[in-house]
Amino acid sequence: MLRRAALRRLAPILLVLGTIGAPLPFVLPEYLTTNLILFFVWAVVAQSWNLVWGVAGVWSLGQMAIFAMAGYCTGWLIIHTGISPFVAAFFGVVAAVATSATMALPSIRLKGVYVILMTISFHEIFRILLTTDTSGFTGGIFGLPHYQGFVSDELKFSQRTLIQYYIGLAMFLISTGAVWVVLNSRLGLAFMAIGQSAVYAASRGISLYRTQVLAFVVGGVIAGSAGAFWSQYFGTMQPAVLSYDTMVLVFAMMVIGGWGTFIGPILGAFLLVWVSELLHETQQFRLLILGSVIVLASVALPDGLAPLIEGRLRNWRRVFNR
Amino acid sequence: MNTLFAILYTGIVLGSIFATSAVALALIYGTLRFLNLAHGGFLVVGGYVAWVAAHGLGLPLYAALVVAAGAGFALGLATYLIMLKPLIGVGSPRWDIATIMASIGLAIVIEASILLIFGPRLKVLPPAVDGGFVVGTTVIRYNALFLGVAAITILLATNWFLKNSRNGIALRAVAEDVNAAYLMGIPSGRIFAVTVAVSGALATAAGVLLGSFYLLRPNGGLDPMLTAIVVVVFGGLGSIKGTVVAAYIIGFLQAAVALVFGIKWALPALFAFLIVVLIFRPYGLYGAPEDARI
Known part of the structure; x- marks a missing residue:
């Protein structure tokens, strides 16, 4: 079906x-x-x-x-x-x-x-x-x-x-x-x-x-x-x-990427794996920055990133179909 | 007999401290429907602020307790203004998920900051009163008694605040029905701010008591936070009376399990207990089925 x-x-x-x-x-x-x-x-x-x-x-x-x-x-x-x-x-x-x-x-x-x-x-x-x-x-x-x-x-x-x-x-x-x-x-x-x-x-x-x-x-x-x-x-x-940290990381991938959407978790996982890799260079500040990113992202984008991206994609599709 | 007495003594002291910590969580959930997963961070901040006040400024523990509560008040206010205020009005599932995520982020920020400033080593708060006495085989520390009395005092003060002060009455009104309260001319935004600030003060104060009963660690907030969550759920999310009753039951339970079976079983027993509670009495001792709000 x-x-x-x-x-x-x-x-x-x-x-x-x-x-x-x-x-x-x-x-x-x-x-x-x-x-x-x-x-x-x-x-x-x-x-x-x-x-x-x-x-x-x-x-x-x-x-x-x-x-x-x-x-x-x-x-x-x-x-x-x-x-x-x-x-x-x-x-x-x-x-x-x-x-x-x-x-x-x-x-x-x-x-x-x-x-x-x-x-x-x-x-x-x-x-x-x-x-x-x-x-x-x-x-x-x-x-x-x-x-x-x-x-x-x-x-x-x-x-x-x-x-x-x-x-x-x-x-x-x-x-x-x-x-x-x-x-x-x-x-x-x-x-x-x-x-x-x-x-x-x-x-x-x-x-x-x-x-x-x-x-x-x-x-x-x-x-x-x-x-x-x-x-x-x-x-x-x-x-x-x-551990609590691992759970938080994966949970954050879903939420920051955009829960309830298809592309969201993939996007979030990509972003956070990349961010936490980049942050290895900041060493002891890594957790501080990661935590701040999570706070900012959830306050500024309670729906996550996916709605932004999907809106953009829809616009492109409209351009192509014209 | 000796074991029983030990359980009674530990249970009363722990129960009082748990109640203080859990009331902070219950207050904030009852009013804002916000499950504060940064609660553990607040506890830890309280402990470390008191440590600075005690060792840096040479204050006695009860004065350090007041300083820590003040810091918690400010921290709560800041949390509300930065993290919660922008999200008010976004609607039910969004509000819950965003605030839970943000509070997890805040918990990480707090833990990382504490780690950066104070380092990973254990810290010890000075006791308020030295010494103790022995009953049977149980050593009763005067400091533990002080902690219990302090916790009960804080709880009574909180009760007075909720029952008699203008802000407290308004807080209960908002917790009961935010729209009706708004129509009666209560500025819900300000009351939300007061709630989070008072809850912050309670949490940091509880953190000092916990830190004095055990030790201070940068990540030491997680287990007490989980305990507080179990207490709050058992009492009925958002019900203050239920929370206090539940805190003592959980305090005794934890003391009994730790003394009889060993400390390793204390937390698993707590969670098994929570599962049983959720299966047979999902809304806790005094809770009622609820709807979403904000």
């Missing part, structure tokens, strides 16, 4: 992103390539977060816990069962979806800020249990010991980075395509409806319960893929991914 016009526009979007992305590792220095891999991961998480929070209006802060669950599950399976990393990653995503659905069940009875509190409780319990675990099951504060991901450790670092870059790019393109398809399907319409007015949507026959659970599930699949990728890319998993 996809709108045809929307589907026709998907191919050019992916093609443009792909053609920009494909030659980059040959043009850019290596550290920027690794930065782009980080951008892929955070962009995908921000997109999934945007589906749940920005579009469906369920204020969940549980996305990083889902991400971490996928990563930990992937890594743990690789270490302890010796199965292929690809199978492990698949089960990682399954675990992420299970976590997401578990979080959804108590959350969907609540509204607004209470959902934030419910999901942050899950996140915090997960984080504290991980950091204080001394049984050796998760490696506690030190995380899981090193394991081999999709790419063999015997290759040179630059070769591994190159292969991982293309895996990351593929993951980014697939997720972006999936988000586009979801947003333009009946399901996406239902997400938008409950996000904009839950009461009206419910009175028009959209099941709040079902739609919100589905938002969590779809968000879980996407965030879980990013988590599984992250885990096999670094070959280790540490509780730091659950």
